[in-house]
Amino acid sequence: MHHHHRQYSDHFTDSPSKWLQSPCLSHSQSSTVPPIASRSSSMRRNGDDRVSPSELSPGLLPEVLLRAKLWYVSFGRFKKLGFRKMILQVRKRPLNKKEFAKKEEDIIAIEPHSNALTVHETKLQRHNFFYAVLNEDVSNDEVYFEKVEPIVPLIFNRTKATCFAYGQTGSGKTYTMQPLPLKASQDILRLTLDTYRNQGFQLFVSFFKIYGGKLFDLLMTESKKLCMREDGKQQVCIVGLQEYRVSNVEMVREFIEKGNSTRSTGTTGADEESSRSHAVLQLCKLSFIDLAGSEHSADTTDSYKHTSGDFVVMEGAEINKSFLALKEGIRAPDSNQGHIPFRGSKLTEVLRDSFVGDSCAVMISCISPSSGSCEQTLNTLRYADRVKSLSKGSGFKRYQFSSLSNLRDSTTMPLSFEEEDLGTAHRRQEQHMIDIVWEEMNLLVQADQPGNPIDDYICKLNAILSQKASGILQLQTQLAHFLWHLNDHSVLVSSSSSN
């Protein structure tokens, strides 16, 4: 089998036909390390989804492209409002044997058709959230089909696409992420051979991890520390990161296996380290990121005390920084609109390309169903809430943004409802209205006119939401009035700013 190392001369080519070759991460040093050897077929896991180019059927192509287009159009709405193209997905895994043995209960209830998820913290205390939720019986194939397949063709259009898995250790991040690049590469190769054939597209794969704020190439036998630099064109370069040209899915599988084994047998050993590192697999402009376990972030530094001293604590801080920066990055507008806090962490520095310009992201928040994980599950869902609100609020200058985040914190209405008597349909309607109210508020903050009565609106919204116990209909009417006022105001603001 032939593996081709990247030729570095064409990194910044503007030729559309070569675009897929141009990675968002590039290298300033040529490869000296031989590519990994082909493994014997006995090491291959499962032959079923092995596809060689000659077996690729173009039959599904139009549907894939159509879905991509629909997906993109549905995000046009966000784009119009200056929002990033970001999709959030929650995935619940089933209870495992250990949890069964410990007689832990499944505390997550999902209403499949309403995007409502309830965490039963105790019999009386429950928390409701509203997301696209995948139940425990949803297969990896469905995850790919629903969430990733539509974004794959976008990379042929110079759009950068990123797929993240977020959640505590053991919640299913790796289980969710591992099959995705394989399937994606199958589709990419299929597209290069059919719709985009003879256009010179080539697929390259690279795989690295970020651990303790440092980068390591996972496709090198000796996991080597890499440096990151910015070149004259302010492109992020990872010096020494190897990229390998791949021409069939089997090659991609081998690289992924190789990278995973390097990841889990790293310098400080196995699982501990792997749950504390972010793993980034890149197929040209499409990145798959298995994030560090979310329980390693800030508030939980206590749990490090008994492990291995300062480095671990520092690492926790770095992981926390990367989650914070990631949230910020998700809301980051185009690079020419003021300060973007990429330098907040290695993760966002490395991913800078994915946050600016034409880009889209899918974030899969993985949650464990067990009662023992309740606190971490709530943390994960709240993080998703923040990302959801931030992803709707991009386009602000920093100070404006912070006033908006205070705004959200200062309202009595989070995205969850604790009442037991609200019907699902009502909750959905209510959530929908609140989402619209938020979007309008975002627009107002964005307009940033002197004398913008944002504080008045916050008070008013708080007053309305604090009465939500008095009945859903009343709440809806009041929200509708509120929205009507906001609309009126936005129109005034936008017409005065265009004068």
Ligand SMILES: Nc1ncnc2c1ncn2[C@@H]1O[C@H](COP(=O)(O)OP(=O)(O)OP(=O)(O)O)[C@@H](O)[C@H]1O
């Ligand atoms: N949706 C699912 N269906 C069936 N089993 C699952 C599912 N999600 C996860 N699992 C199983 O749960 C266990 C933990 O999952 P996984 O290793 O993916 O967690 P993780 O979040 O990546 O953890 P870490 O951060 O430690 O790497 C694995 O044994 C995996 O096979």
